[in-house]
Amino acid sequence: MSQHPSPDPDDVGGFSKAQSDPHGAADAPVRTIRPWWVGVTGIIIVVGAVLLVVRGISARAHTETALAVWTNAQAVPTVALVEPKADEQERQITLPGTIQAYYAAPIYPRVTGYVKSWSTDIGAHVTKGEVLARIDTPDLDQQLIQAQANLASAVAGEQLATVTANRWSQLLKSQTVSLQDQNEKISDAIAKQAAVQAAQANVGQLEAFQRYKNIVAPFDGIVTARRVDIGDLVSAGSAGSALFQVSDVQKVRIYVQVPQAFASKMQPGLGATLSLPQYPDETFRAKLVTTANAFDEASRTVQVELQADNQDDKLWPGTFTEVSFTLPAASHVLRVPATALVLDANGVRVALLGNGDKVKFQTVTLGRDLGDQAEVLSGLSLSDRLIDSPPEWLSAGDAVKVANRAQ
Incomplete structure (x- = not known):
């Protein structure tokens, strides 16, 4: 291997x-x-x-x-917009007023003397020329007697002077007296005639004063005041208090102080309703007849006069009353939510949405406070877009987003 x-x-x-x-x-x-x-x-x-x-x-x-x-x-804050609305509702304002008699005459003595008697008390209905009181005038009586005696003496002197002048005119024709003497007698007669006329005028004046010994009512009405009693010493003239006051209350006048904001609506013929504390369940009709056409500088109000019939004698002079006016809608008045108002050191303003969704502030003049709404008398138009409840830190020129732009 x-x-x-x-x-x-x-x-x-x-x-x-x-x-x-x-x-x-x-x-x-x-x-x-x-x-x-x-x-x-x-x-x-x-x-x-x-x-x-x-x-x-x-x-x-x-x-x-x-x-x-x-x-x-x-x-960038998100804001909601609201639109001002035209005031299409009738407005009702209630103001305090004072009822006065249609005619009211305080009666003062025209002669000096002592009150001898009075025949009418407060509340009495009297007619024109009715005697209210009588005054005893011993001084005036003596002055009248003396004036009448002076008149009689002046008449006697004037008669003698006239007879003498006529006699010397006849003697002048026979050249018994000189022309100078005759002219003097005629002049003396003329002077005596003037003295008679002066004495007659004095007597007539004292006789006229004699008629003022009776205090009479100047017109039909009610005695609303009596400030005299038997034995009172009264002096001629208006230095003291009036002896009586007579008022004609068949028709009454009502005086009201109207604020400047509503003065343009106070036209003759405007109706009103009177409410009196003593008649809580009853109202009375009145009609505006005239205005003072001038404002009181202290209160910036104008006095207006209304008149009302008083056939049932329920409207007494001096009474306090609440006067309710129903005013037509004002075309220049707009209504805005109270939450759209900005009250600060610059006054009363509103925040508006301007071009480019930028904020701008506009000063306005307010009318009535309607609770959740307020009246704007000037400074706004119907086309303005108001920011509702603007944040306190919002400044002019700030950019904002509109929450309800679709609307």
Whole structure:
């Protein structure tokens, strides 16, 4: 049996190290030949690693970009829009008013004296010319007697002067007296006639005052005040208090102070309803007749006058009343939600959505507070888009997103 020698580890491809050396040098290094797929595998691994690194960097950049976009989107607030609405409803306002008599006359004495008697008390219905009180005037009586005596003396003097002037005119014809003397007598007669007229005027004045000894009602009405009693000393003139006050209450006047915001609606003919505390279940009708056409500078209100019939005498002068007006809808008045208002140091404003979804603020003038709504008298139009419940940190020029843009 033949035996094969075991392969030498240094024998590669059937050749020994010594045989593979072209120079035959026994100590030369031997080069190892590797398969081709080993290099390809290494290249693939390197390329894969590079691709993984590039993909990771790209994913991270994409994530950072998305995060930045999300962060910016979160920084832009989302708001809801509301639109102002025209006020198409009639408005009712209730204001305090005061009832006054249609005519009211305080009666003062025209002569000085003592109250002799009075015949009517408060609440009495009187007619024009009816005697309310009588005044005893001893001083006036004596002055009248003296004036009458002076008149009699003046008449006697005037008669004598007239007779003398006539006699001297006859004597002048016979040239018994001079022309100068005759002219003096005529002038004296004329002066005496003037004295008579002055005395007559004085007597007439005192007689006129005599008629004021009786205090009478100036018109039909009710005695609403009496401030006199028997024996009181009264003086002529209006320095003291009135003796009586007579009021005509068949029709009454109602005076109301209306705020400036509603003054343009106060036109003659506007109806109103009166409510009185003493008649809680009853109302009375009144009609506006005129306005003062001027505002009170302190309160910025205008006084208006209404009139109401008072045939049943329930509307007393001086009564407090609540006056309710029903006003037609105002075309310039808009209604907005109360949540759209911004109240700060700049006043009352609203946040509007402007061009490019940018915020702008507009100052407005408010009317009535309607609870969840408010009236805007100026500063808005129906085309404006209001931001509802704007955040406190929102500033003019900020960009916003609209939540209900589809609407």
